[in-house]
Amino acid sequence: MDILSDAISAIRTSSPSSGLFVRHAPWGRHYPVVPGAGFHVVLQGSCWLCVPGGDAIALGIGDVVFMPRGADHVLADDPATHVTETARPGEPREIIGPGPRSMLLCGAYALDRRHPHPMLDGLPEFVHLPAQLGRHAGLRGAVDLLAAELAGPRAGTDALVPSLLDTLLLYILRAWLEDNADTRPSRWAAAFGDPAVATALRAVHADPARPWTVDDLAAAAGVSRATLARRFVATIGEGPLSYVASWRMILAAKRLRESTDALSTVARAVGYSSEFAFAKAFKRRFGIAPGQYRKEAEGAEPIAV
Secondary structure, three states, X not given: OOHHHXXXXXXXXXXXXXXXXXXXXXXXXXXXXXXXXXXEEEEEOOEEEEOOOOOOEEEXXXXXXXXXXXXXXXXXXXXXXXXXXXXXXXXXXXXXOOOOEEEEEEEEEOEOOOOOOHHHHOOOOOEEEOOOXXXXXXXXXXXXXXXXXXXXXXXXXXXXXXHHHHHHHHHHHHHHHHHOOOOOOOHHHHHHHOHHHHHHHHHHHHOOOOOOOHHHHHHHHOOOHHHHHHHHHHHHOOOHHHHHHHHHHHHXXXXXXXXXXXXXXHHHHOOOOOHHHHHHHHHHHHOOOHHHHHHHHHOXXXXXX
């Protein structure tokens, strides 16, 4: 069971969106908070990422920035440039100006922010992946393919772009995990590198409805109960059964969004013997009843780039 792919699939609420835009200096573009995650890739030229209350970050060709919680920010040709526009649907792809030309690939992922997977919660507000020769060839390849499809749509582009966007997200997360495997902020990188924790996680993802105990998971991982519990807390920041409960709720939310199954069916699918027990656990985690969550999810609008 691929935990990373499984986690992203479970919290995605609709198709991602993306677009190319070209600006000539001077320009400053505001990106308000979005209810999901966003990304930028510099394809030509350069720009600055300006974070409210933080330092400006210089971005060059090939640099990738990922916002796992859709944080508010500004992109500009220079930190001193005033904001001239706000990202919105239907704006022109290119605006001519007197200065140097920059082209960026920007996109957004609609993710369930009520109860996201803890792996994304462990990421910083802005994940900066500088372009490095010989590093993350898959990420560079995904960027090139996506940029080519958006620059010159052809037969099959409408089907290819969402798949490429999903691929790009996984490559971004993989690159971050690889680059931060030895640093404390990336606990999940350590979790994937710990054979016992990774084995237990795969077991939970393969059969989430099973009435798991710490003893069961420890036996599957080939370590003692105390060792597994200690390693879970040290890597992902919570105990084994706490993660089981969280993952079940994430899966339940996905099923509520994507199916018309009765609540009793959803409850059984995620390991609850009664609809009442499931509804109580769901409301405790999400702060909302399952039926209301489903109604609100049906009325949610896609994120515009």
